[in-house]
Each structure stands twice: as structure tokens, then as C-alpha cells.
Amino acid sequence: MRRAEVAVVIPTYNEAGNIGATVRRVIDVATRADLECRVVVVDDNSPDGTSEVVRGLAEELGCVELLVRPRRLGIGSAYVDGFRYALERFRGLKVVVEMDADGSHDAAYLPSLVTPVLSGAAEVAIGSRYVGGGSWEGGQAFRQLISRGANFLTRICTGLRVRDATSGFRAMSSDLLSRCATSLRASSKGYVFQVESLATYVSFGARVVEVPISFKPRSSGKSKLRVRDVVVFAAWNLEFLIRRTLTSLRRSLT
Numbered sequence: 473m474r475r476a477e478v479a480v481v482i483p484t485y486n487e488a489g490n491i492g493a494t495v496r497r498v499i500d501v502a503t504r505a506d507l508e509c510r511v512v513v514v515d516d517n518s519p520d521g522t523s524e525v526v527r528g529l530a531e532e533l534g535c536v537e538l539l540v541r542p543r544r545l546g547i548g549s550a551y552v553d554g555f556r557y558a559l560e561r562f563r564g565l566k567v568v569v570e571m572d573a574d575g576s577h578d579a580a581y582l583p584s585l586v587t588p589v590l591s592g593a594a595e596v597a598i599g600s601r602y603v604g605g606g607s608w609e610g611g612q613a614f615r616q617l618i619s620r621g622a623n624f625l626t627r628i629c630t631g632l633r634v635r636d637a638t639s640g641f642r643a644m645s646s647d648l649l650s651r652c653a654t655s656l657r658a659s660s661k662g663y664v665f666q667v668e669s670l671a672t673y674v675s676f677g678a679r680v681v682e683v684p685i686s687f688k689p690r691s692s693g694k695s696k697l698r699v700r701d702v703v704v705f706a707a708w709n710l711e712f713l714i715r716r717t718l719t720s721l722r723r724s725l726t
């Protein structure tokens with residue numbers, strides 16, 4: 473078993489042009505911050521050869537591990553598989569970080585995300601674009617609109633009091649993840665996975681803090697976000713609202 477205090481899980485699908493810079497920056501920042509860190513890349517057999525690039529990085533850097541799955545199985549299950557891998561294989565693990573490969577999430581924020589979890593101040597630290605000091609870089613007007621709309625809808629439907637519930641740059645305590653590993657729904661995609669997993673953490677009593685981040689445009693390649701995902705997200709939130717309303721109605725009648 474290898475030692476790691478922090479595991480950074482990065483799901484990839486066609487990120488051959490981005491993954492090298494992302495992983496190197498994570499390791500550079502972690503080393504400077506004196507964090508004992510390992511990177512787990514979960515690649516869905518990307519046709520652009522992402523996994524070959526990661527194999528090269530693993531050989532060169534030593535603290536990079538690759539999990540290759542047979543085909544595109546979705547970001548939710550990629551994260552869940554990455555969490556399980558880290559929990560099973562790393563001794564002394566305290567924090568698991570979720571991060572995108574595309575350059576949107578700057579590893580410079582790793583210390584500020586990891587510190588509240590390491591200190592026990594919170595079990596979840598979310599890299600947030602919507603708290604003081606958080607921002608979007610380089611315009612991204614349409615992406616911002618979708619993200620703000622999604623967070624507005626989620627706040628109303630789920631009642632979660634988090635400003636950036638869809639952020640995929642976050643740190644969780646490994647204790648929390650081991651407690652709720654079997655409750656995380658791997659089937660859900662993108663935004664739904666982020667909100668659904670957050671709702672699960674909160675239902676397990678997790679304390680959540682938001683840490684400001686500046687969200688950059690993706691460095692290269694295409695976003696995997698599709699119109700269908702936006703529709704699925706809206707439907708998931710409405711279903712959550714209906715279930716929540718029915719539960720509280722039932723409670724008030726009994």
C-alpha cells in the first residue's frame with residue numbers, strides 16, 4: 473500500500489492535450505505546499521490516447537496512477553471508481569479532491585481547498601465561483617448563464633444552502649467518503665452528480681464550506697456538456713422538489 477494524505481481524482485475523456493499540464497501543476501503546487509499527494513486519473517479509454525499520455529506521466533513522476541475503464545461510462549461513475557480506488561489503495565489518506573483535467577480548475581487553489589478538511593473545520597470544501605473573491609475568467613457568458621441558472625434551480629429545489637453546488641472542484645474528507653461510499657449514485661452525470669453527491673454528504677451530517685476560486689475557460693478541446701445534460705439536470709431537480717414536498721406533506725399529516 474502506498475502512502476498519500478491527499479488524492480486528487482481527475483476524470484478524463486479526450487484530454488490528451490490538457491492532462492499533462494494539469495497533472496504537473498497539481499504535483500508542483502502540492503510539493504510546494506508540503507502535501508503528500510497522489511493523482512488518480514480515471515480515463516474512459518479515450519480515443520485521443522489520453523491514457524498513453526498518463527502512462528508516460530506515471531513512469532516519469534511516480535505519484536500518478538491510472539485507472540482505465542473499457543468505454544465512456546460517465547463522469548459520476550468515474551468519480552466513484554476513483555474515490556474507491558483511492559480509499560482502498562492509499563494508506564493515511566485524509567482528503568480526496570475532485571478536479572477537471574481541462575485547465576478550468578487551477579491547482580493553485582489546492583491548499584485552500586484541502587486545509588479546511590485537513591484541519592477538521594469541514595468535511596467538504598467547495599471551490600466556489602459565487603462567494604466573495606470567486607469569479608469567472610475570460611468571459612464564458614453562456615457557460616456562466618447555464619451555471620447560474622443551474623445553481624438557482626438547485627437552491628430552490630433541493631434547499632441546499634450552497635452557492636456553487638455544481639462546482640466540480642472540491643475536497644472531501646476520506647472518512648466522509650468511506651461512510652457514504654455505497655450511497656453515492658454513480659449513474660448520474662456531470663452537474664447532477666455534483667449536486668446529488670453534495671446532498672448525500674449533507675444527509676450524512678457533513679459540514680460544508682465554500683472557498684473562492686477563479687474558474688478559467690478550458691485550455692483546449694471540447695466541453696462534454698450537452699443540451700441533454702441540461703434537460704436531465706432540470707428534470708432531476710424537479711423530481712427532487714416533488715419528493716421533498718411529498719415527504720414534508722406526509723410528515724405534517726402524521
Ligand SMILES: Nc1nc2c(ncn2[C@@H]2O[C@H](COP(=O)(O)OP(=O)(O)O)[C@@H](O)[C@H]2O)c(=O)[nH]1
Nearest residue numbers: 483484485514516546547550572573695696697
Ligand atoms: N472518465 C470520464 N471523464 C469524463 C466524462 N465526461 C467528462 N469527463 C471529464 O470530466 C471533466 C469535466 O468535463 P467537461 O467536459 O470539462 O465538462 P464541463 O466543464 O462541464 O464543460 C473533464 O476532465 C472531462 O474530460 C466521462 O464520461 N468519463
Ligand SMILES: [Mg+2]
Nearest residue numbers: 572574576690
Ligand atoms: Mg470543463
